[in-house]
Amino acid sequence: MKSTSLRRAAIAAAVLAPVLAACGFNAQTDKVYQPAGGVLNRDKDVDVLNALIVSGEDGSGTFVANLVNNNQEHADKLVSVTGPAITVPADALTAKGADTTIPAAGALNLAATGLVSVSGDTVKAGNFVEISLTFASGDVVDVRVPVFRNDGIYADVPLPSEGPSKSPTDGTTIAPSEEPEEESTEAPSQEPTGNSE
Secondary structure (H helix, E strand, O other), rough: OOOHHHHHHHHHHHHHHHHHHHHOOHHHHHOOOOOOEEEOOOOEEEEEEEEEEEEOOEEEEEEEEEEEEEEOOOOEEEEEEOOOOOOOOOOOOOOHHHOOOOOOOOOEEEEHOOOEEOOOOOOOOOOOOEEEEEEOOOOOOEEEEEEEEOOOOOOOOOOOOOOOOOOOOOOOOOHHHHHHHHHHHHHHHHHHHHHOO
16 A cells, blocks of 8 residues: 555656746746847846847848836936947937937837948848947947848838938938029029119
8 A cells, every 4th residue: 555655656746846847936937028029138237128120221220229227326328339240320329419318217219219220231131130239337238139121010110311310421412402502593693683773
């Protein structure tokens, strides 16, 4: 009898061991779940959430992420975005009075501003690109982000050609620089008429 009870207890323990082992500390169910296409990094005071690049054409795109400051007392600021295989305009974070301050216990959504345009051969939908974010606090966060096409939920993200820090780089002139020339050619033809009276 005793051996039968011991045998049953041993079988039950063997069956239950894998089930009970999953209920320990640091289980997958205890980890943060992020239902998003981008990557996240929670290693520093500023969490980098849903970081990715949205691209309209191969070779260029907009880096987006939601930056959440976990420091309850002090604001932080994103001061640079770099990467070994990308180029970011020098004025990307300061163009047109842009403010990259992340308030204490607050957030900064880069998708809404479209400030950080990136370019490089690796910026193609389906690729991953290494990016380093440097903050005023001195923290540096390295992420390897995916590149997505600008459609679906990313259709409204400003692309480099339409973002606030983009200016023409080719030899063509834009309408505002042409309009004053047209006005100035019309003005002299009217001035002599006014002077003769």
